[in-house]
Amino acid sequence: MEEITVQFMLNGKAVRVETPPAFTLLRLLRERLGLTGTKPGCERGECGACTVLLDGEPVNSCLILAPQVEGREVLTIEGLADGDKLNPIQEAFIEKSAVQCGYCIPGMIMSATALLDTNPEPSRDEIKTAISGNLCRCTGYTKIIRAIEVAAERIRKR
Amino acid sequence: MTSYRYIGRRVPRIDARDKVTGRTVYSTDRYSENMLRARVLRSSLPHAKIIRLDVSRARELPGVEAVLTHEDIPGHNGFGIVTPNWPVLCVDRVRYRGDALALVAARDEETAEEALSLIEVEYEPLPIIETPEEALREDAPLIHEGGNIQHSMDIPPKGDVEKGLAESDIVIEETYSTQFMEHAYLETEGGVAIYDEEEGVITVWCGDQYAFRDQLQIARSLDWDPLKIRVIGSPTGGAFGGKDEISVQIHLALLAYYTKKPVRLHWSREESIVAGPKRHAMKTTFRIGMGNDGKLKAIDVKVVANTGAYDTIAGPVLNLSLESSPGPYKYPQSRFRGISVYTNNAMGGEFRGFGAAQVVFGLEQELDKLAERLGMDPIEFRLLNAVEEGDISALGHRLQTSVGIKETLEAARKTDLWRDREKIKRDLNAAARYKKFGVGVASEWHAVGLGVGLPDFSNIIVEIHEGGEIILRTGAIEIGQGNLTAYAQMLAEALGCDIEKIKVIHGDTFESPDSGTVTASRSILINGNAILDAVKTLQPKLIEIAADKFGIPGDELEYSDGRVSFRSDPDRTLTLAELADHAGSSGVPIKVTGTAVFATSDKDFGDGLPHNYYTYITQIALVGVDTGTGEVEVLKVISLPEMGKAINVDGVEGQCEGAVVMGQGYTLYENVVVEKGEFKTTGFATYILPTALDVPEQETVIVEKFEKSGPFGAKGVGEAPTVPVTPAIVNAIYDAVRVRFKKLPITPEAVLEKMRDLAGTEER
Numbered sequence: 001m002e003e004i005t006v007q008f009m010l011n012g013k014a015v016r017v018e019t020p021p022a023f024t025l026l027r028l029l030r031e032r033l034g035l036t037g038t039k040p041g042c043e044r045g046e047c048g049a050c051t052v053l054l055d056g057e058p059v060n061s062c063l064i065l066a067p068q069v070e071g072r073e074v075l076t077i078e079g080l081a082d083g084d085k086l087n088p089i090q091e092a093f094i095e096k097s098a099v100q101c102g103y104c105i106p107g108m109i110m111s112a113t114a115l116l117d118t119n120p121e122p123s124r125d126e127i128k129t130a131i132s133g134n135l136c137r138c139t140g141y142t143k144i145i146r147a148i149e150v151a152a153e154r155i156r157k158r
Numbered sequence: 159m160t161s162y163r164y165i166g167r168r169v170p171r172i173d174a175r176d177k178v179t180g181r182t183v184y185s186t187d188r189y190s191e192n193m194l195r196a197r198v199l200r201s202s203l204p205h206a207k208i209i210r211l212d213v214s215r216a217r218e219l220p221g222v223e224a225v226l227t228h229e230d231i232p233g234h235n236g237f238g239i240v241t242p243n244w245p246v247l248c249v250d251r252v253r254y255r256g257d258a259l260a261l262v263a264a265r266d267e268e269t270a271e272e273a274l275s276l277i278e279v280e281y282e283p284l285p286i287i288e289t290p291e292e293a294l295r296e297d298a299p300l301i302h303e304g305g306n307i308q309h310s311m312d313i314p315p316k317g318d319v320e321k322g323l324a325e326s327d328i329v330i331e332e333t334y335s336t337q338f339m340e341h342a343y344l345e346t347e348g349g350v351a352i353y354d355e356e357e358g359v360i361t362v363w364c365g366d367q368y369a370f371r372d373q374l375q376i377a378r379s380l381d382w383d384p385l386k387i388r389v390i391g392s393p394t395g396g397a398f399g400g401k402d403e404i405s406v407q408i409h410l411a412l413l414a415y416y417t418k419k420p421v422r423l424h425w426s427r428e429e430s431i432v433a434g435p436k437r438h439a440m441k442t443t444f445r446i447g448m449g450n451d452g453k454l455k456a457i458d459v460k461v462v463a464n465t466g467a468y469d470t471i472a473g474p475v476l477n478l479s480l481e482s483s484p485g486p487y488k489y490p491q492s493r494f495r496g497i498s499v500y501t502n503n504a505m506g507g508e509f510r511g512f513g514a515a516q517v518v519f520g521l522e523q524e525l526d527k528l529a530e531r532l533g534m535d536p537i538e539f540r541l542l543n544a545v546e547e548g549d550i551s552a553l554g555h556r557l558q559t560s561v562g563i564k565e566t567l568e569a570a571r572k573t574d575l576w577r578d579r580e581k582i583k584r585d586l587n588a589a590a591r592y593k594k595f596g597v598g599v600a601s602e603w604h605a606v607g608l609g610v611g612l613p614d615f616s617n618i619i620v621e622i623h624e625g626g627e628i629i630l631r632t633g634a635i636e637i638g639q640g641n642l643t644a645y646a647q648m649l650a651e652a653l654g655c656d657i658e659k660i661k662v663i664h665g666d667t668f669e670s671p672d673s674g675t676v677t678a679s680r681s682i683l684i685n686g687n688a689i690l691d692a693v694k695t696l697q698p699k700l701i702e703i704a705a706d707k708f709g710i711p712g713d714e715l716e717y718s719d720g721r722v723s724f725r726s727d728p729d730r731t732l733t734l735a736e737l738a739d740h741a742g743s744s745g746v747p748i749k750v751t752g753t754a755v756f757a758t759s760d761k762d763f764g765d766g767l768p769h770n771y772y773t774y775i776t777q778i779a780l781v782g783v784d785t786g787t788g789e790v791e792v793l794k795v796i797s798l799p800e801m802g803k804a805i806n807v808d809g810v811e812g813q814c815e816g817a818v819v820m821g822q823g824y825t826l827y828e829n830v831v832v833e834k835g836e837f838k839t840t841g842f843a844t845y846i847l848p849t850a851l852d853v854p855e856q857e858t859v860i861v862e863k864f865e866k867s868g869p870f871g872a873k874g875v876g877e878a879p880t881v882p883v884t885p886a887i888v889n890a891i892y893d894a895v896r897v898r899f900k901k902l903p904i905t906p907e908a909v910l911e912k913m914r915d916l917a918g919t920e921e922r
C-alpha cells in the first residue's frame with residue numbers, strides 16, 4: 001500500500017515520518033520511530049500498556065491511527081526524563097518498588113503523568129480511577145498507587 | 159542477630175531504572191530493517207482429522223518468504239517439558255483450538271495474514287470431549303492412542319484411612335470444582351530469531367522461564383546441535399508459570415532457518431488465551447474425619463484434572479495438587495489419589511501455585527466447617543492441628559526444614575483485623591446497611607523446589623574485572639519477581655561490596671551458565687546457595703592474588719568487606735579493584751563458579767514427590783457482600799508468609815500483593831470459558847482481570863524463621879501467597895452471608911442464588 005507522511009511533535013521534537021495509513025500510532029512509534037517503551041498488550045484498547053499522551057490526554061495508542069496525529073503533540077515514556085534526570089513519578093516508582101516485570105509500567109506512568117498534570121492533589125480514589133484502564137498482572141497495584149501518591153507530594157512541594 | 163547491609167532490607171530493584179524509562183528491551187521489542195513477520199495457522203476445530211493441508215497458494219503470494227508445515231520439521235515434531243507430545247505442527251489430527259498447522263513468514267503483518275487465509279485445510283470433525291467425565295466413558299473416542307488418562311498418581315497410603323474415618327466422631331465429605339485460569343501476563347508470548355549461516359548458530363530471543371530447556375527443545379525439533387542454538391530468555395514481561403513451556407521458540411527457529419532472515423513472531427492476546435497453557439480445571443473430593451477433641455484423624459483426597467490435549471507438565475501439577483491437599487496439618491491416616499485426563503478443552507499447564515490453588519480452595523473451607531461444628535475459633539482449630547519441624551507430614555515424610563505455620567497463625571491472631579473483627583464488621587455495617595461484612599482466614603504450605611529425583615540444581619559464575627566491576631552470570635530469567643536484585647544483594651552481602659558494583663548477566667545460554675528453571679519458588683534458595691558457594695571459592699583466590707602481589711604467605715592475609723588486608727596491619731589492604739588489576743596484568747582474570755543442589759526429602763514417592771522445603775502462609779480477608787446485587791468486595795487482605803529469611807522486604811511484599819490480587823481474580827472474576835471446545839473469552843473485555851478499582855488494601859506481615867540450609871536463611875515466596883487467599887475470601891463470604899461455594903469463580907449471580915436458597919430453607 002502507498003505510504004503517507006505524517007508530521008507531529010514527538011516528545012518535544014518535530015518529526016516527519018512515512019507510514020502505511022492503516023498503521024496505529026502504537027505501531028508507528030515502535031516499528032518506524034524505534035520507541036519501544038510503548039507496549040502492545042492487547043491491541044484492542046483493553047489493557048492500557050500502550051498509553052501515551054496525545055495533546056496531554058492519555059490515549060490507547062493502539063486505537064489511534066497514525067494519520068490522526070498529524071499536527072498534534074505526542075508524549076511517550078521516552079520523553080519524560082530530562083537526560084539522566086528522571087521525573088518525580090519515575091523516581092517514586094523506583095523508590096517504592098512499584099515495578100516488577102515492568103511491561104505495564106510505561107503505560108501506568110503515562111496515565112499517572114496525565115493525572116498529576118491536571119490534578120496535583122489527587123485522592124487515592126482519583127489515582128485508582130486514573131489508572132483503572134491500565135492492567136498490571138504483577139504488582140496488585142498497591143505499590144503503584146503508593147508511588148503515585150509519593151510523586152504527587154513531591155511535585156506539590158516543589 | 160546478624161546485622162546486614164543488604165539482606166532483609168528494602169532494596170530498590172537493579173532493573174527498575176530501565177523499566178521506568180522504557181529502555182528495557184524485551185524480546186518482543188526487537189525490530190530490524192529486513193525483519194520478517196510470522197504468523198501461525200491454528201486449527202479451526204477443537205477435534206478433527208486433517209484430511210488435506212494445502213499451502214501452495216499461500217506460498218505463491220508475493221511477499222511471502224516461507225510457509226512451513228510438519229513436513230519441514232527436521233527433527234522431533236513435538237515439545238513438552240516432561241513428555242514431548244505437543245506437536246510443533248500437526249500432522250493428521252488436531253486436538254484443541256490452539257493446535258498449530260502451518261507457519262508463515264512474510265515481509266509484513268498484512269501479507270502474513272493474507273497468506274494464512276490462502277492455506278486450505280480440510281477436516282473431518284471428531285466428537286469433542288469437554289470434561290474428564292466424558293473422556294472416561296467406555297465409549298469415549300481416544301484423544302491419544304494410549305487412552306484418555308494422561309497420568310495417575312496414588313501416593314502410598316499412610317495408615318488405614320477407612321479405619322481412621324470410621325473411628326472419627328465427625329466425618330465430612332465434599333467435592334469442589336475450579337475453572338481454567340489464564341496467566342494474562344501483559345507481554346504475550348513472542349520473540350525474534352536470527353540464523354547466522356556462517357557460524358551455524360540460530361539465536362532466539364524469547365521471554366521465557368528457562369532458556370536452557372528451550373535450547374534443548376528447539377534442538378530436538380530442528381535436529382541441531384544444542385550448542386549452536388542460543389536462547390536469550392530474559393527479561394520477560396510476566397510469566398507466572400506460563401512461559402516455562404515452549405510457545406514461539408521452535409516456530410521462530412524453524413522460520414529463521416528456512417528464510418535465513420530475522421523473523422519476528424508475537425502472539426495476539428486472543429492467540430495467547432487460546433493456544434497457551436492455563437491453570438488446570440480440577441475437581442477435588444475430600445473426606446475428612448475428626449475427633450470431638452478437634453484433632454484431625456484421617457483425610458482421603460481424590461483429584462481429577464482436566465488437562466486438555468497434551469502433556470506439557472500435567473503429571474507434576476497433579477502430583478503437587480495431591481501433596482498440597484492436606485495442608486500443613488497432622489492426620490494419622492491419609493490417602494491421596496488423582497488422575498489427569500485428556501480433553502479437547504483449553505490446554506492445562508504450569509501456573510503459579512502449580513495445582514495447589516485448586517485443592518486448597520476446598521480444603522480450607524472444609525477445615526472452617528469442622529471448626530464450626532465444634533464451635534472452635536478457626537485459628538485455634540488450625541493451631542491445634544498444625545505441623546511443626548520434625549513432625550511426620552500427612553504424606554508420611556519428615557519435615558526436616560523450617561516449619562512456620564504455627565507462627566503465621568499466631569501472628570494472624572494478633573492482627574487488629576482478626577482481634578477486632580466483630581467490631582470492624584459492625585462499624586462497616588452501620589455505615590452501609592445493605593451490605594454484610596465478613597472476615598475469613600486460610601493457610602497453606604507450598605512446596606519449594608522441583609522435588610526429589612528431579613534435576614534441582616544451579617550453577618553461577620562470579621567474575622571480578624579490572625576497575626572492580628563484579629559480574630554475576632546466571633541462567634536464571636527475570637520474570638518480574640525481582641530475583642536479579644535478590645542475587646545482587648546476596649552477592650554484595652557475601653563479598654562485602656557495594657551493590658552498585660555488581661552487574662548481572664542473565665538468561666542467555668551463551669553468556670550465562672545453567673541455573674535451572676525459574677519456577678517452583680526455587681530461584682532464591684538455589685541460586686543464593688550457588689552464589690555463596692562461589693564466594694567461598696573466591697575468597698581464598700583473592701588472598702592468593704594478594705599474597706602474590708605483596709610477596710608474602712597467604713596466611714598472613716585475610717579477606718573482609720571487599721578487601722584483603724594484613725592480619726598484622728589491617729590498614730594495609732588491597733581492594734577488589736586493585737586485586738582485579740593485579741590479576742588482569744598477570745593474565746589470569748578472576749572467575750569462579752558456584753554450584754548448589756536442593757537437599758531432598760527422606761521419602762521418594764516418585765515424580766518429584768514429596769518436597770523438602772515449604773513456604774508456610776496464613777492469609778486473612780475482609781469482604782463486604784452487597785445483599786442486593788450479590789457483589790463481593792474484597793476490602794482488606796493481610797498476608798503472613800514464612801519463607802525463611804526475607805532477602806528483600808519490598809520484594810516479598812510485592813510478591814504477596816500481586817499474588818493476592820491474582821487470587822482475588824481467580825476467586826471472583828476470572829474464567830476461561832470454553833464451550834464445545836470454542837473459546838468464549840478471547841480478550842480482556844470477556845476475561846475479567848482485577849483493576850486498580852477492585853483491589854483490597856493490603857498488608858504483609860513477614861514471619862521470619864531461619865532455614866539453616868537456605869542462603870542467609872531464605873527459602874522462597876513466589877507462589878504461596880496466591881493460594882490461600884481464595885479460601886480466605888470464601889470463608890469471609892460465609893462469615894458475612896452464611897453461604898458456601900463449591901465452585902469458582904463466585905459471581906454475583908451465584909451469591910444471590912445461594913442467598914435466596916438459604917432464605918428459602920430458613921423460611922421452611
Ligand code: FES
Nearest residue numbers: 041043045048062
Ligand atoms: S495494547 Fe492498547 S490497550 Fe492494550
Ligand code: FES
Nearest residue numbers: 101102136137138
Ligand atoms: S509490572 Fe508486570 S504487568 Fe505490571
